Amino acid sequence: MADNSQSTNLSYQAGESKAHAQMNKDQMMDKAANAMNSAKQSCQETGQQMKAKAEGATDAVKNAMGMNK
Template sequence: MSSNSQSMSFNAGQAKGQTQEKASNLMDKASNCAQSAKESIQETGQQMKEKAQGASETIKEKTGMKK
């Protein structure tokens, strides 16, 4: 194999490795973003549930249904 051919092969290998690394990093970032969104939605849902329970208790107290 000629020196030029070896150099081109080496450079192609390096480019492939760098591309794979960048893709891996992007996938990690996307996964972290998705996990963060999931946690945020769960937290919001929990807050809404607590507010609804509080509102329900208030209505029961105001209407005399709570005994």
């Protein structure tokens, strides 16, 4: 009986360890997804700022050369 009890206890502990590992994996995946979304948003904002600056520079050159419509 002691062997059966030990086996049950070890099986229970293995199940607990597996559940903890799954929780840790899920948390890490959530953190990674959040970091990716943040980086994507930052890149999009930077791209929009660069586009606006380029359009402003183009307009400035057109104004300086009298090419505005």
